[in-house]
Amino acid sequence: MANFPTSTSSKHLIAPSVLAADFGNLSRDVGLVNDSEADWFHIDIMDGLFVPNISFGFPVMEAIAREAKKPLDVHLMIVDPDRYLQQFQQAGAAVITVHQEACTHLHRTVQAIHDLGCKAGVAINPHTPVSTLYEIVDYVDLVCLMSVNPGFGGQKFIESTYRKIKELRAMAEGRNNRLLIEIDGGVGVQNAFALLQAGADVLVAGNAVFASSDPKTTIAALKAIDPQIRQA
Ligand code: DX5
Numbered sequence: 001m002a003n004f005p006t007s008t009s010s011k012h013l014i015a016p017s018v019l020a021a022d023f024g025n026l027s028r029d030v031g032l033v034n035d036s037e038a039d040w041f042h043i044d045i046m047d048g049l050f051v052p053n054i055s056f057g058f059p060v061m062e063a064i065a066r067e068a069k070k071p072l073d074v075h076l077m078i079v080d081p082d083r084y085l086q087q088f089q090q091a092g093a094a095v096i097t098v099h100q101e102a103c104t105h106l107h108r109t110v111q112a113i114h115d116l117g118c119k120a121g122v123a124i125n126p127h128t129p130v131s132t133l134y135e136i137v138d139y140v141d142l143v144c145l146m147s148v149n150p151g152f153g154g155q156k157f158i159e160s161t162y163r164k165i166k167e168l169r170a171m172a173e174g175r176n177n178r179l180l181i182e183i184d185g186g187v188g189v190q191n192a193f194a195l196l197q198a199g200a201d202v203l204v205a206g207n208a209v210f211a212s213s214d215p216k217t218t219i220a221a222l223k224a225i226d227p228q229i230r231q232a
């Protein structure tokens with residue numbers, strides 16, 4: 001994947017979640033993200049088992065991949081994701097994130113993702129402590145901290161996420177300085193500054209982008225936030 005940034009990159013990344021797009025106008029919404037300042041497409045895959053919802057599968061993801069001009073950041077909310085890693089890579093994934101709670105042999109799964117030439121991410125649910133990542137943090141490119149219970153867009157942000165960002169950054173310090181910390185769920189212009197200041201690198205935003213009156217301007221606003229400069 002071209003231009004995979006590290007946490008030492010000056011600028012944070014914005015990953016609009018396609019789950020909140022208009023699937024009747026998918027081509028238009030993919031084009032919108034292409035033409036915006038967004039960095040990645042966030043692709044939410046739900047199996048109705050790991051989470052109480054089903055989103056979409058390969059045909060839709062491949063349709064997105066055909067038109068997307070930015071990397072696909074694929075968030076697998078599915079049980080036993082090892083079964084499908086190769087298919088997701090072939091469908092166009094640049095980053096594949098699996099849930100810690102869904103993997104019995106997480107290290108092996110991370111290795112398998114790397115062997116496919118993708119960047120590897122691990123996500124944890126709101127109730128899962130950061131400490132459960134202690135032995136895997138050296139090996140992953142990204143950790144996704146779920147700031148809502150996965151399964152649905154448009155939920156309320158869970159405040160304990162701020163503490164988890166700080167704990168994770170402290171844990172990775174000196175061990176994985178390239179680690180990207182991604183925040184997923186309930187993220188928007190109202191909390192983006194605080195999240196970046198706490199140490200987030202990638203902000204996923206679904207409803208905040210696609211339900212806004214001007215998605216491109218909202219993406220630009222999220223991208224323009226400078227965590228060094230206190231907001232008014
Ligand atoms: C939730 C998904 C999120 C979701 C975010 O299970 O992982 O990526 O699309 O949606 P918002 O930004 O609307 O909370």
Ligand code: ZN
Nearest residue numbers: 044075184204
């Ligand atoms: Zn997601």
